[in-house]
Amino acid sequence: MTRRFDAVVIGAGQAGPAMAGRFAGAGKSVAVVERERVGGTCVNVGCTPTKTLVASAYAAHLARRAADYGVSAGPVGVDFAAVRARMLAIVGDKRAGLESWLAGMPTCALIRGHARFVAPHAVEVGGETLEAEQIFINVGARAAIPDFPGLDRVRVLTNTSLLDLDALPRHLVVVGGSYIGLEFAQVFRRLGAEVTVIEKAPRLVAREDPDVSEAIRAILEAEGIAVRCDAECIRFAPQGTDVEVGVDCRGGAPTVVGSHVLLAVGRKPNTDDLGLDAAGVAVDGRGFIVVDDALRTSVPHIFALGDCNGRGAFTHTAYNDYEIVAANLFDGATRKVTDRIPAYALYVDPPLGRVGLSEADAKARGHVVRVGKRPMTRVARAIEKGETQGFIKVVVDRDSDAILGAAILGVGGDEAIHGVIEAMAAGRTATDYTRVVAIHPTVSELVPTVFGALDQPC
Structure with missing residues (x-):
């Protein structure tokens, strides 16, 4: 037919x-x-x-x-x-x-x-x-399911099958220290599981600037999540009903044993x-x-x-x-x-809102940049909410004053970033942004200040 x-x-x-x-x-x-x-x-x-x-x-x-x-x-x-x-x-x-x-x-x-x-x-x-x-x-x-040694001998979860669990894992081992893996890591830690994150790269969310990666790691570790970067030879083996994950990091134990393993290493x-x-x-x-x-x-x-x-x-x-x-x-x-201007968010708490180029990417593309950065401890709204982790960072081309990108890691960062997204879409400059009158008290109100304080110490 x-x-x-x-x-x-x-x-x-x-x-x-x-x-x-x-x-x-x-x-x-x-x-x-x-x-x-x-x-x-x-x-x-x-x-x-x-x-x-x-x-x-x-x-x-x-x-x-x-x-x-x-x-x-x-x-x-x-x-x-x-x-x-x-x-x-x-x-x-x-x-x-x-x-x-x-x-x-x-x-x-x-x-x-x-x-x-x-x-x-x-x-x-x-x-x-x-x-x-x-x-x-x-x-x-x-x-994506890479061909890790021993993977055929153990049961692992993906972002899909993890949602089918009807009981909280005792110890969730997350292989992959980027967006999907870190969101699940913090969720299950806060719900009561022990959590370890294993990442092959030297730092978490390696596509971000090092200061962003380091701040995210500090946030997660402060909640009791163990982080193991530089995992050179990830491998798997059964250990009773648990799963042993080989890490071979430069420091720490060579293996991690968990009740459940989540693979979050790409799509x-x-x-x-x-x-x-x-x-x-x-x-x-x-x-x-x-x-x-x-x-x-x-x-x-x-x-x-x-x-x-x-x-x-x-x-x-x-x-x-x-x-x-x-x-x-x-x-x-x-x-x-x-x-399209690249924009996305990482939903750890506090969230990371991102738009455009990172500082490292802008320099790699030949831009001479000016950078503005302020900690969330300078944001009245964050202080009042008792959530002062993170920072606001903007990247500007020195010669044209064009806004190249921004990162807002902090309470409301996934919402506050939209002001920068819209300014970039409209072709506004960093100087234009300094003239914005934002509502007090909000996270967004500090963004014009950051654009007005390029190259100044935090």
Whole structure:
């Protein structure tokens, strides 16, 4: 059986349903094919469940600190089953909302199953062929599983399977000291588990400047999380019901034994079982679909959106991919993915909000930079909230006064960074930013001060 549509969307993550909505809104027929759960990574195993867990973990952490605020909270306990039930309820509500929205589009068909290309204009799903003039691939990514020695002898968790645990780990060993790993590390420590983080690089979140990495490590270690960097030969072996992880660091014990191990060492695109060869769609050496600035693949009527194209690894970049493609197709625009300013957050507590270039990256690109930096101990709002860890840092080109990037590691950092994002998007200079009158008392109010104090001691 063959059915024809104006468009086929493979994957119902962040970009897919929105693209379907745009076609349906224009009165065009569209099929959305989803082999697992509507909502993709973000709704089901990414942002929604993890940030729900972050909120529960923060509540436990704050309750333990109640005396710091003159409040008597008594003994603090964590009901892990209730924490998980809250997470699942929020995830379920979000997924159901998306499913209901798709079902309400009269020209949209939600088809369950695994889509594989059989021709440039056709995919096969469960024995049925779907043909379309345009096809959009939004299949996301999954946890990468490196071939570590001994991995086949033990049970390890990924960011997906970790969410299926119905009991709190006794000792969680996190292999990977970057965004996913560190968020889970702090969450499970605050919920009551012993936690060790193992990182092969000399420092955590190595893409950030050293001062940011060091501050994040200090925050985590202050909460009792053990951090082992310079892990030269990571390997695994069973030890009864536990797992022994070889570290071989320059200092400390050569192994760490945990009840559970989380692998958080990167992501792999879900492109290896789509039959891309049958459509002539090119991928790079890591399996990411090659796209141009308009997110077209090597086959002009096929587009790749979201994590599978290697041009961004976040929910907001996936949705922006949709915005770019939709504007170009429906509005006559000429938007490009390279116009996007990189911005993201790390949701440890306090969070890190980041935009643009780090200091190291700016220098590597040939900029002569000016840097402004102030500790959160200078922020009235942070003092009043009793949360003064971290700092605000901005990077400016010396010659043009252009804002190159910023990092806000501190309470509200994931929100306060948006002022800098918007200034950069509008092409405003550092001097322009010093003239902003911000609301007191907020974290954002110190940002103009930092721009006005470039190259001055903290």
